[in-house]
Structure formats: C-alpha cells, structure tokens
Amino acid sequence: MSLSQLLTERAAAAVDVRRAARTSKASGGALLAVVVLLAALPYVVFSDITDTLVNFYVLVALASMWNLLAGFGGLVSVGQQAFVGIGAYSVIALADLGVQPYLAVPLAALTCVVFAVPTSWLAFRLRGDYFAVGTWVIAEVYRLLVVRVDALGGASGKGLAGLSGLDPALRGALTYWVALALTLATVGGCYLLLRGRVGLSLMAVRDEETAASAAGIDVTRAKRIVYLVSAAGTGAAGGVITISSLSVNPDAIFNVQWSAYMIFIVVIGGIGFVEGPLLGAVVFFALQQLLADYGSWYLVLLGAVGIAAARWLPGGLWGLVRDRTGLSLFPVGYYVRDPGHAR
Amino acid sequence: MQWFNAVVQGLLLGGLYALFATGLSLMFGVMRIVNLAHGDLAVVASFLALALVGGTGLPLWVVIVVTVPLFAVLGYLTQRVLLQGSLSSGPLATLLVTFGLSIVLQNVLLEIFSADTRTLDGGSFATSSFQLAGSVTVGWLPLVTFLLACAVLAGIQVFLTRTGLGRMLRASSDDRETANLVGADSRHVYGVATAIAFATVALAGLMFAVRSSFDPATGPSRLIFAFEAVVIGGLGSLWGTLLGGIVLGVTQSLGSQIDPAMTLLAGHLVFLAVLAFRPQGLLAGRTT
Numbered sequence: 001m002s003l004s005q006l007l008t009e010r011a012a013a014a015v016d017v018r019r020a021a022r023t024s025k026a027s028g029g030a031l032l033a034v035v036v037l038l039a040a041l042p043y044v045v046f047s048d049i050t051d052t053l054v055n056f057y058v059l060v061a062l063a064s065m066w067n068l069l070a071g072f073g074g075l076v077s078v079g080q081q082a083f084v085g086i087g088a089y090s091v092i093a094l095a096d097l098g099v100q101p102y103l104a105v106p107l108a109a110l111t112c113v114v115f116a117v118p119t120s121w122l123a124f125r126l127r128g129d130y131f132a133v134g135t136w137v138i139a140e141v142y143r144l145l146v147v148r149v150d151a152l153g154g155a156s157g158k159g160l161a162g163l164s165g166l167d168p169a170l171r172g173a174l175t176y177w178v179a180l181a182l183t184l185a186t187v188g189g190c191y192l193l194l195r196g197r198v199g200l201s202l203m204a205v206r207d208e209e210t211a212a213s214a215a216g217i218d219v220t221r222a223k224r225i226v227y228l229v230s231a232a233g234t235g236a237a238g239g240v241i242t243i244s245s246l247s248v249n250p251d252a253i254f255n256v257q258w259s260a261y262m263i264f265i266v267v268i269g270g271i272g273f274v275e276g277p278l279l280g281a282v283v284f285f286a287l288q289q290l291l292a293d294y295g296s297w298y299l300v301l302l303g304a305v306g307i308a309a310a311r312w313l314p315g316g317l318w319g320l321v322r323d324r325t326g327l328s329l330f331p332v333g334y335y336v337r338d339p340g341h342a343r
Numbered sequence: 344m345q346w347f348n349a350v351v352q353g354l355l356l357g358g359l360y361a362l363f364a365t366g367l368s369l370m371f372g373v374m375r376i377v378n379l380a381h382g383d384l385a386v387v388a389s390f391l392a393l394a395l396v397g398g399t400g401l402p403l404w405v406v407i408v409v410t411v412p413l414f415a416v417l418g419y420l421t422q423r424v425l426l427q428g429s430l431s432s433g434p435l436a437t438l439l440v441t442f443g444l445s446i447v448l449q450n451v452l453l454e455i456f457s458a459d460t461r462t463l464d465g466g467s468f469a470t471s472s473f474q475l476a477g478s479v480t481v482g483w484l485p486l487v488t489f490l491l492a493c494a495v496l497a498g499i500q501v502f503l504t505r506t507g508l509g510r511m512l513r514a515s516s517d518d519r520e521t522a523n524l525v526g527a528d529s530r531h532v533y534g535v536a537t538a539i540a541f542a543t544v545a546l547a548g549l550m551f552a553v554r555s556s557f558d559p560a561t562g563p564s565r566l567i568f569a570f571e572a573v574v575i576g577g578l579g580s581l582w583g584t585l586l587g588g589i590v591l592g593v594t595q596s597l598g599s600q601i602d603p604a605m606t607l608l609a610g611h612l613v614f615l616a617v618l619a620f621r622p623q624g625l626l627a628g629r630t631t
Contacts, residue, residue: 070435076434076435076438078379078442121619122615122618122619125618125619125622126574126618126622129371129375129376129434129437129438130371130377130570130574130578132377132379132438133377133379133566133567133570134570134574134618136563136567137567137570137571137611137615140564140567140607140611141608141611141612141615144607144608144611145608147604148604148608256563260442260446263439263442264443264446267439271435295453295454296450296453296454297450297454299446299447299449299450300446300447300450300451300454303443303444303445303446303447303450304443304447306442306443306446307425307439307440307443307444307447310429310432310435310436310439310440310443311428311429311432311436311440314432314436
C-alpha cells in the first residue's frame with residue numbers, strides 16, 4: 001500500500017461524508033406526484049393553459065442547460081442561441097426530409113452536438129470573460145450562414161412540414177408531452193450528470209481550475225462534456241420551440257434574447273443549484289404574464305432584478321431558501337461531518 | 344480601382360471601429376471587465392444627441408462637446424456605484440451586471456424612442472467629400488473620424504505612459520493590491536478608466552449616428568464589432584486595437600464588394616480565423 005493511499009484511507013475513515021440533504025426521499029416522492037399530475041394535464045384543462053406551459057417548459061429546459069454550462073462548468077456563454085437556432089432548423093430540415101417532427105426533436109439534439117464539437121474548438125480558445133462574447137459572435141455566424149441557405153427559407157424563415165395532417169387537439173397534447181419530456185430530461189440529466197464523477201470534477205474545475213488540474217482532472221475534457229450536453233439540451237429546446245410555433249424565423253430564433261432569458265432565469269433563481277432554474281423560471285414567467293400589457297417594461301424590470309441579484313444575492317432565490325431551510329430537492333454536493341460530533 | 348476604393352473606405356471605417364473598441368479594451372485591460380453594455384452605451388449617446396439636437400436646436404458640435412464629458416461623469420459613477428461592488432464577487436458578477444445593464448438600456452430606449460430607425464443629421468459636412476485619385480472619393484466625415492480616432496488613441500497612450508495617474512492605472516492593472524500598497528486608490532483609478540471608456544464610447548456612438556442609421560436594438564451588433572477589433576488586434580494593446588479595427592473595417596468593406604450580404608459574415612470569419620490560428624491577436628501586447 002502506497003503512502004498516499006494510506007493517508008487517503010485514514011482521512012476517509014476519520015470523517016463522515018454524505019449527500020447534502022436528508023429530505024431528498026420525501027421531496028423525490030412529491031416531485032414524482034407533480035410530474036404525474038403535469039403529464040395528465042392535457043386531459044383536464046383547456047389547450048391555452050397547456051400551450052402556455054409549453055413555453056414555460058422550454059424556458060426551464062433552456063435555463064437548466066445554461067445553469068449546467070455556467071453554474072457548474074464555469075463557461076459563461078452569451079451564445080447559446082446558436083444551438084436554439086440549430087436545433088430549430090434541424091427539426092425543419094429533418095421534417096422536410098420526411099422525418100416525423102416529434103421524432104426530429106431528439107435528432108436535433110444530436111445535430112447540435114455535431115455542431116458543438118467544432119464550435120468548442122474555437123470558443124475554448126477564449127479565456128474567461130471573452131468566452132461570453134466569442135460564443136455570441138459564433139452564434140451570429142451561424143445565423144448569417146443559415147440565412148444564406150435558400151432551402152431553409154433564407155432570411156424570411158420557413159414553416160414546419162409534416163404536422164398539418166394531425167388533429168389540433170392531439171397535436172397540442174403531443175407537443176405538450178414532448179415539452180414536458182424535454183424538461184424532465186434536461187433537469188434530470190443535469191442532476192444525474194452532476195451526481196457522478198463528471199459533476200465532481202466540474203465543480204472542482206469551477207471553484208479552482210489550477211488546483212483541479214493539479215489534482216489530475218482533465219479540465220478541457222470536463223468542460224467539453226458539459227458544453228456538448230448543454231448544446232444538446234438547448235438544441236432539443238429549439239426543436240420544441242419549432243414544433244410549438246410551427247415555423248421558424250432566423251432573426252427571432254438566433255436572437256440573443258434567448259441567452260438573456262436563460263441568464264436572468266438562472267441568476268434570479270440561483271446559479272449553481274439544479275433547483276435554481278425551476279424557481280427562476282417561475283418568477284420570470286410570472287413577471288412576463290403580469291407585465292404583458294406594458295410592452296417591454298418587463299425586460300427592464302428583469303434586467304434590473306438581474307443586476308440586483310448578481311450584485312447582492314449571488315446565490316439567487318434558491319440560495320436564500322436553502323440558507324434558511326436547508327432544503328435541497330436535487331442534492332449534488334456532499335457534506336463532510338466529523339463523526340465524533342455527528343449531528 | 345473599385346477594390347482600392349473598398350480598401351480606403353474600409354480603412355477609414357476601421358478607425359471608427361478602433362475608437363469605439365478602445366473603451367472595451369481599456370476596461371478589460373485595467374479591470375478585467377467585459378462590458379456587455381458597451382454597444383448599448385454608444386446607442387444611448389446617439390439617442391441622447393438626437394434628443395438634444397431635436398429638443399434644443401443646438402448645433403451638433405455643441406451637442407458633442409456636452410455629451411462626451413457627460414458620459415465621462417456617468418462612467419465614473421457607474422464604476423463606483425454599480426461595478427466596483429461586483430468586482431470582488433468575481434468575473435461572473437460583473438458580466439451579469441453589464442449584461443443586465445445592456446438589456447435595461449435597450450428596452451428603456453425602445454419604450455422612449457420606439458423601434459424606428461433613426462439617423463443623426465450631420466449637415467453638409469457629413470455628406471461632402473473630395474476626390475483622392477481617379478474614381479476614389481473620400482468623405483470628409485470618415486476622414487475626420489479616422490484622424491480623431493488616431494488622436495484619441497495617441498492621447499490615451501500619452502496619458503497612460505507619461506502622467507502619474509496613467510502610471511497608477513497601469514500599476515493597478517498589473518497588480519491591484521501592490522498598487523494600493525504604494526498609494527494608488529484603485530477604486531478612483533478604476534473610475535477614471537471607466538470614465539475614459541465611456542467618453543470614447545459616446546464619441547464613437549455619435550460618429551456612428553452621423554454615419555449610419557441606428558435603433559434601440561443596434562447596440563449588440565456594435566458590441567460585437569468592438570469585441571472583434573480588440574481580439575483581432577490583440578488583447579491589451581491600444582495600437583493592436585487600431586490595427587484590429589482597420590483589419591475588420593477593410594474586411595467588411597471588401598466583403599460587401601463581393602456581395603452586400605457578405606459584409607458582416609466576412610468580418611466574423613476573419614475574427615474566427617484569427618481565433619483559430621493566432622489567438623493572441625495580431626499585435627499581442629502587454630496589458631495596457
């Protein structure tokens with residue numbers, strides 16, 4: 001037995017390491033009940049409510065993916081609209097080729113991964129803050145390239161083929177379920193990814209890159225994984241946007257507004273918590289609906305709240321909740337306790 | 344001759360890009376802040392000038408003389424009130440604060456001025472030009488803008504290397520804590536850097552406004568130009584920024600010569616090429 005092994009084992013035996021929360025079993029059951037309830041909604045309520053919820057689910061998915069990228073990977077991107085757009089256009093193109101649009105959504109995620117690989121080569125050359133604007137430029141390049149492809153409708157965009165035969169009620173319900181599945185997959189995917197080895201190395205990289213690298217973590221690999229996963233989820237969300245709106249416009253789908261939404265939802269909800277985007281999306285959505293009659297003032301308010309949160313509340317609302325109650329729905333961290341003073 | 348003309352026009356446009364990018368470069372060099380509201384500040388200056396010219400009937404040069412110092416004061420205040428506190432919370436906080444500022448500015452402008460596209464009337468000077476050679480005509484406004492950009496960059500360079508405050512600024516940029524130990528007040532120094540950045544942004548914004556049309560949503564695309572100029576030229580080098588601006592301007596101008604739809608794409612592609620093959624920029628300098 002080598003010395004380092006001996007030391008590690010001794011240290012491990014001396015403390016009690018466990019997942020952050022005790023409440024997770026109960027909250028897991030509650031979450032499951034909520035999901036079942038949400039899945040049954042199309043049978044219960046009118047389609048305007050489910051249509052609104054589709055938008056909400058898309059926001060949750062987008063924000064979760066941005067949270068994974070920035071909150072855990074430390075990669076602050078303002079260019080995620082690139083993947084919203086590529087995902088949306090993938091669904092359009094695949095539907096043109098005869099693929100069932102609902103099946104095209106997971107394929108859109110795959111397309112985004114294919115595009116994200118070369119994108120990451122370029123973007124990862126920019127350190128820290130400059131990464132943000134660099135990804136934005138790359139998103140602009142994708143928009144300008146897509147606009148030049150006539151088969152994709154050029155600058156005026158294109159409608160989605162392949163859904164016109166469906167009964168509107170059924171189409172609405174299917175879209176709703178696909179959107180719900182997207183949210184579950186992104187939030188659940190984040191949770192599972194972060195619980196594992198990747199999550200641990202990511203958080204180490206985020207907190208202190210040099211030290212993590214010295215401890216043997218392949219920093220670039222960890223970041224690339226999180227970038228690709230985030231691109232996939234964001235692309236699938238873009239696909240859901242398309243099947244819900246039935247058409248795509250390059251200026252709207254590649255708009256930096258998407259990044260703005262993701263960022264504010266995550267910052268207000270709590271960056272670096274899996275729960276943050278959920279809570280942030282609720283706040284964002286409520287603001288958007290409440291101030292719907294006041295033009296773009298909700299964005300002014302949102303920006304101001306975002307500034308305030310970034311400035312004075314770095315943990316966001318969920319950080320506040322957690323500090324007060326110790327509640328954690330998706331525990332991804334560990335607590336180290338001294339067994340001599342256990343609880 | 345057509346191509347030569349495109350190069351000349353691009354060169355002059357590049358001067359404006361450089362003037363505009365200086366503030367971004369300075370704020371990053373000194374404080375490690377990437378100001379995502381950079382483009383929107385320029386647009387705010389444009390609208391402010393529009394409102395002043397429309398409201399008071401003052402000549403444009405008076406408006407410029409008023410707006411630029413006003414922005415310097417605003418810059419100092421923004422740094423002290425908004426940015427200084429977030430600096431200690433790490434780069435993410437400053438990025439988010441400036442991004443929030445960007446969204447707020449855009450939408451406030453949208454509510455006040457509507458989404459209409461505007462231009463600032465620069466009078467006969469803005470449209471007059473002279474014949475350089477053969478079919479190449481050079482507008483007085485682009486030429487003056489270019490010279491102004493060079494003058495401003497030279498002025499900042501002299502300020503940074505020759506004055507006490509400039510030396511403090513460079514010292515704080517290299518190592519804030521040590522600079523504080525030897526008597527620099529980094530908060531004041533940072534405020535001064537932001538004031539200079541805001542003043543150059545306002546000046547560039549006014550020049551943009553006379554040259555081309557603008558609306559409340561123009562800011563982000565302007566920010567991208569500035570960012571590309573800084574990265575192409577090399578981080579932290581003022582003359583690199585001028586070179587980067589010129590490269591960007593000439594590329595865009597040549598791109599539009601091939602196909603008007605290629606203007607922006609050509610610039611972006613050069614930026615990506617620099618990123619791929621020479622990530623330190625054309626003139627890699629030390630930090631400001």
